[in-house]
Amino acid sequence: MSAPLRVLVTGAAGQIGYSIVIRIADGTVFGKDQAVQLVLLDVPQCATVLEGVVFELQDCALPTLHSVEAVTDVQQAFTGVDYAFLVGAMPRREGMERKDLLAANVRIFKAQGKALADFAKPTTKVIVVGNPANTNAFIAAKYAAGKVPARNFSAMTRLDHNRALGQLALKTGTTIGDVKNVIIWGNHSSTQFPDVTHATIKNQPAATVVNDNAFLQGAFISTVQKRGAVIIEKRKLSSAMSAAKAACDHIHDWHFGTKAGEFVSMAVPSDGSYGIPQGLVFSFPVTIDAATKEWKIVQGLTFDDFAKGKIAATTKELEEERDDALKACDDASI
Ligand SMILES: NC(=O)C1=CN([C@@H]2O[C@H](COP(=O)(O)OP(=O)(O)OC[C@H]3O[C@@H](n4cnc5c(N)ncnc54)[C@H](O)[C@@H]3O)[C@@H](O)[C@H]2O)C=CC1
Numbered sequence: 230m231s232a233p234l235r236v237l238v239t240g241a242a243g244q245i246g247y248s249i250v251i252r253i254a255d256g257t258v259f260g261k262d263q264a265v266q267l268v269l270l271d272v273p274q275c276a277t278v279l280e281g282v283v284f285e286l287q288d289c290a291l292p293t294l295h296s297v298e299a300v301t302d303v304q305q306a307f308t309g310v311d312y313a314f315l316v317g318a319m320p321r322r323e324g325m326e327r328k329d330l331l332a333a334n335v336r337i338f339k340a341q342g343k344a345l346a347d348f349a350k351p352t353t354k355v356i357v358v359g360n361p362a363n364t365n366a367f368i369a370a371k372y373a374a375g376k377v378p379a380r381n382f383s384a385m386t387r388l389d390h391n392r393a394l395g396q397l398a399l400k401t402g403t404t405i406g407d408v409k410n411v412i413i414w415g416n417h418s419s420t421q422f423p424d425v426t427h428a429t430i431k432n433q434p435a436a437t438v439v440n441d442n443a444f445l446q447g448a449f450i451s452t453v454q455k456r457g458a459v460i461i462e463k464r465k466l467s468s469a470m471s472a473a474k475a476a477c478d479h480i481h482d483w484h485f486g487t488k489a490g491e492f493v494s495m496a497v498p499s500d501g502s503y504g505i506p507q508g509l510v511f512s513f514p515v516t517i518d519a520a521t522k523e524w525k526i527v528q529g530l531t532f533d534d535f536a537k538g539k540i541a542a543t544t545k546e547l548e549e550e551r552d553d554a555l556k557a558c559d560d561a562s563i
């Protein structure tokens with residue numbers, strides 16, 4: 230068993246927390262030979278619930294779980310972490326857009342960015358799940374600057390990516406393993422652009438196999454864009470099982486690298502690729518090198534006018550969110 234990795238989950242008393250911790254603890258994310266020290270953070274009001282989660286993890290008798298601690302103190306939570314799953318935040322309810330959460334949640338990510346700078350390892354890798362995820366990651370990276378590099382911050386669009394794979398498999402009567410290289414561009418919001426231009430199904434161009442352009446430019450895109458809202462409408466709670474699974478896929482691939490010839494969607498600070506403003510946390514297709522654990526934005530993809538319009542819309546939304554978040558941070562007394 231390798232020396233333990235210290236892995237933090239915030240919001241661990243919540244519904245995503247409950248689905249995510251078992252996958253981290255049982256070796257699904259970091260492998261069956263990798264011990265994990267799990268740190269579960271939530272707010273003090275949730276301390277008892279958190280204790281129950283710790284007890285359940287102990288009762289799972291997992292060989293890969295080196296230790297598990299429940300904490301409500303930010304310094305204790307962030308000290309020495311190798312990976313941080315930042316889930317803890319207010320979820321939206323029916324009828325809200327994710328950006329409606331901005332003012333409430335941005336304060337959390339400002340404080341946690343500072344805590345990462347002060348207490349985490351400079352090599353810590355961070356996935357932000359709490360919404361609005363891209364902009365929260367932007368804010369956390371800003372307040373960790375100088376200590377933890379911006380490229381160690383990411384936001385989750387893997388759930389959207391997985392939703393897109395699922396919709397294509399359903400439409401074509403194939404299985405998930407047959408569908409590769411869909412791309413989610415932009416924001417984890419209803420402006421995101423799920424793009425199949427470079428996707429394949431059974432190694433053939435997805436557009437050829439689907440053979441229904443109206444679907445690909447219509448229902449496919451809107452289903453993926455609005456899936457989160459539909460789940461809320463039906464469950465009266467937001468996606469949790471699928472969100473936890475996607476967060477684990479995201480960190481698994483960051484830790485182990487992507488497969489040859491395949492890319493995944495991950496929201497990362499833009500380096501200016503494809504004309505996206507520098508620093509904006511934007512979902513791109515990325516490949517990850519297993520040895521260095523560094524992501525690289527896939528280069529050289531081309532866009533038609535339809536795609537250009539979609540990418541412009543999601544970029545504009547993210548720029549507006551960024552500006553609102555910066556203003557909220559200036560106003561926040563933390
Ligand atoms: N990026 C994505 O694809 C997805 C994002 N989400 C987002 O994930 C977040 C969590 O969702 P759920 O688990 O369903 O919500 P939940 O309400 O069940 O759990 C959130 C937990 O976070 C805790 N929390 C709040 N402030 C905290 C803080 N400052 N530090 C530590 N913990 C804190 C709460 O006490 C609660 O236990 C929401 O913002 C939701 O919108 C959900 C699904 C997908």
Ligand SMILES: O=C(O)CCC(=O)C(=O)O
Pocket residue numbers: 320321327360388456457458460467468
């Ligand atoms: O839609 C939301 O606001 C919460 C859940 C979510 O982000 C999603 O299901 O995609």
